[in-house]
Amino acid sequence: MSRRADPAARAPRALLLPAALGVLLLIGPLVALLIRAPWGDLPSILAGGTVLPALGLSLGTAAISAGLCVVLGVPLAVVLAGADGWPAPARRLARALVTTPLVLPPVVGGIALLLLLGRVGLIGEPLYRGFGVTIPFTTAAVVIAQTFVGLPFLVLGVEGALRGVDARQQAAAAVLGAGAWTRFARVTLPLAAPGVAAGAVLAFARALGEFGATITFAGSLPAATQTLPVAAYLALNSDPAAAIAISVVLVLVSLGVLVALRDRWLRGIAG
Amino acid sequence: MSRRPSLVPVAAATLVLLAGCAQGGSGAASSSPTPSASPSLSGSITVDAAASLNEVFPELATEFQQRHPGTRVVFSFGGSSTLAAQIVSGAPVDVFAAASTKTMRTVQDAQRTAADPVVIARNRLEIAVPKGDPGKVTGLADFADAAKTIVVCDETVPCGAAAQQVFSLGKIAAKPDSYEPDVTAVLTKVRTGEADAGLVYVTDVVAAGDQVQGIPFAESDRAITDYPIAALTDSKNASLAQAWVDFVVAEGGPDLEAAGFLAP
Amino acid sequence: MSGALDARIRVRRGDFAVDAELRAEQGGVVALMGRNGAGKSTVAAALAGLAPLAAGRILLDGVVLDDPEADVLVPAERRPVGLVQQQAALFPHLSALDNVAFGLRTAGLRRGAARQRAARLLQEAGLGELAARRPATLSGGQTARVALIRSLAREPALLLLDEPLAAVDAEARPLLRTAIADRLRAFAGSAVLITHDVRDAEALADRVVVLDGGRVVQAGPLADLRAAPADPVVARLLQA
CATH class of the missing domain: 3.40.50.300 (P-loop containing nucleotide triphosphate hydrolases)
Incomplete structure (x- = not known):
């Protein structure tokens, strides 16, 4: 269908200017980064021993975090989406609590995680005293920090998708003999799948770029907790060119992964 | 991380230099150590300063502002290297106080300093441990103990470079659990009890009060950090910038020493 | 019944x-x-x-x-x-066949048996050629007939x-x-x-x-x- 065929769908002209400015704001910094990137030095910077371990760590932890977000976030979204029967204040409070990490400065989020899971934290202290387990300064801490900041994206996305699922489909499933679990697994969840996929992609992207909570809660040790954003930030101190190079790698990898995932998921849904 | 010269200082910095020369000159001309001799001081300046100065400088600023009513000194504290990178990239800053001469050098190389930097204080490293020393840390040798949770600054920042220096002087194969982006981050992890020990400056231990304990060690004598200060070229208020520098140089001593700094 | x-x-x-x-x-x-x-x-x-x-x-x-x-x-x-x-x-994410098989599976049939029975029911109603189609590609009449078969399948x-x-x-x-x-x-x-x-x-x-x-x-x-x-x-x- 060509654009001429559907004039009613055309965007009002008045929106074009702010839209263009929006694009400029989104794309401009990336373009500047790419133009200023020391392309010639890129191979040597990549081979420098900092970038590749950080890249591997970032991709691995972000993938695990996105998976954790799905495992924890989908049930949470289901509960929230079914919360219509709750009193309004409880519903509002629940939703506000879930979205808190979105408004919390990530560094503060990192401190909060330390207060909970650190060696002298509410849960961390008994863990340490009882089992000798410490969470900060471990790769697990990176994953926890990333999941913490990524979860709201998934929950909000999935909750919206669940609300979009036609209640009549669930009614039909019930009348066809499906209990609550079967209705969820075979009707509601498949119908909300695009929302789950989009939420997981967003959570992955957020995890990949996570810096503040990670540096505060997990620290920075090459190959263990030093993710690509942390490496980029540290490089900025001594070698801005290297920092730009690392950022370029981060941008290219993120774009590549997001485009690839999107494509695959969209195909999966359409097929 | 390689140590190639930075690619970032570019045309913009050169333009800034041209624009800033005249101002820099006038600023230098008014560089009298007697602040009362500059009655025309007014307006505000932004001072980027190493995180370890964030207790002393506000105190000095209160004094300075009382002496020169109508002036305002605004601070931005952070890791020296980050601040330097921002200044080199054209951040509108009037004065820079760094925690190392090497960091100040990157700003000088970008020709952003209006006059030669002056060292106002010196600092030395100290081992910081949480109150009560739960990790039973007694000296620098404990930094090689993998069973202890150790944090230091990343070597890309001055406190981290100094840490590497003392480790090599003491022939210690340090096994840190984290290389933090600045000294504040190291202190936070010691203060919250997450780390058994960290390497910070004496001044940080003083500032943290009774939440952390300091353990001096011999190698720190040979890794003293200088704190240079300089007015910057593209200041919109060059006379006030220079007056602040002069004030800190001439009268900051007692406050700096009270905070644990060594005299220059 | x-x-x-x-x-x-x-x-x-x-x-x-x-x-x-x-x-x-x-x-x-x-x-x-x-x-x-x-x-x-x-x-x-x-x-x-x-x-x-x-x-x-x-x-x-x-x-x-x-x-x-x-x-x-x-x-x-x-x-x-x-x-x-x-x-x-109908369930939009399932083929006509799987729509009919849905209620048979909840009744306890295994996947293969349920699909086999569903295929036979569609065939008997003259809708065998629709089995693999998604609901979005069916006409209103076809949709209604498949939905009827789906409900009747559970007897x-x-x-x-x-x-x-x-x-x-x-x-x-x-x-x-x-x-x-x-x-x-x-x-x-x-x-x-x-x-x-x-x-x-x-x-x-x-x-x-x-x-x-x-x-x-x-x-x-x-x-x-x-x-x-x-x-x-x-x-x-x-x-x-």
Whole structure:
């Protein structure tokens, strides 16, 4: 269908200017980064021993975090989406609590995680005293920090998708003999799948770029907790060119992964 | 991380230099150590300063502002290297106080300093441990103990470079659990009890009060950090910038020493 | 299975209340007629177990499905009741075959057996070539027929048809009506057909119940109602 065929769908002209400015704001910094990137030095910077371990760590932890977000976030979204029967204040409070990490400065989020899971934290202290387990300064801490900041994206996305699922489909499933679990697994969840996929992609992207909570809660040790954003930030101190190079790698990898995932998921849904 | 010269200082910095020369000159001309001799001081300046100065400088600023009513000194504290990178990239800053001469050098190389930097204080490293020393840390040798949770600054920042220096002087194969982006981050992890020990400056231990304990060690004598200060070229208020520098140089001593700094 | 229905349905939805009695003999087809908002779909929801009764009782073949006084409520998934909805008739993410197989699997058949039976049922209804198609690619008539097969596959005692012809073009209706009549003839249980079109009642039902404002205004064989409509609402509904 060509654009001429559907004039009613055309965007009002008045929106074009702010839209263009929006694009400029989104794309401009990336373009500047790419133009200023020391392309010639890129191979040597990549081979420098900092970038590749950080890249591997970032991709691995972000993938695990996105998976954790799905495992924890989908049930949470289901509960929230079914919360219509709750009193309004409880519903509002629940939703506000879930979205808190979105408004919390990530560094503060990192401190909060330390207060909970650190060696002298509410849960961390008994863990340490009882089992000798410490969470900060471990790769697990990176994953926890990333999941913490990524979860709201998934929950909000999935909750919206669940609300979009036609209640009549669930009614039909019930009348066809499906209990609550079967209705969820075979009707509601498949119908909300695009929302789950989009939420997981967003959570992955957020995890990949996570810096503040990670540096505060997990620290920075090459190959263990030093993710690509942390490496980029540290490089900025001594070698801005290297920092730009690392950022370029981060941008290219993120774009590549997001485009690839999107494509695959969209195909999966359409097929 | 390689140590190639930075690619970032570019045309913009050169333009800034041209624009800033005249101002820099006038600023230098008014560089009298007697602040009362500059009655025309007014307006505000932004001072980027190493995180370890964030207790002393506000105190000095209160004094300075009382002496020169109508002036305002605004601070931005952070890791020296980050601040330097921002200044080199054209951040509108009037004065820079760094925690190392090497960091100040990157700003000088970008020709952003209006006059030669002056060292106002010196600092030395100290081992910081949480109150009560739960990790039973007694000296620098404990930094090689993998069973202890150790944090230091990343070597890309001055406190981290100094840490590497003392480790090599003491022939210690340090096994840190984290290389933090600045000294504040190291202190936070010691203060919250997450780390058994960290390497910070004496001044940080003083500032943290009774939440952390300091353990001096011999190698720190040979890794003293200088704190240079300089007015910057593209200041919109060059006379006030220079007056602040002069004030800190001439009268900051007692406050700096009270905070644990060594005299220059 | 027989499908003898004896229901007194009292449901309250906001300001609207339904208070209706409904009976069906085994194997019978009752047309539930009324204007928009008369309460027809609410009655269907109550029978299907999607809206619990506030008062009254639903008995199907002597078994209590809902009785608030006795605190009995059989959930929708455990009632021997089928429902063909007017909209959202099929699961959009499943093929026609898997739609039909859905209710067979919940009844305990394994995946392979359920799909085999579903394929045979579609074949018997002359819809075999639609098996692999997604609902989005089916016409309104095809959708309604697949939805009917899906409900009948579970061999319910009571089948609820909520405006099964409403989403179909006028030209396609006679054909679909015939197809539904064929299916119902082979169906041993009873059926409640919700419609506002008297032609559906003529072709498919042996009794008519007219609802208005949530209450039954007249019930009986279509001819009797035609001969002596209780009020102008009934008269207008029954005009062909």
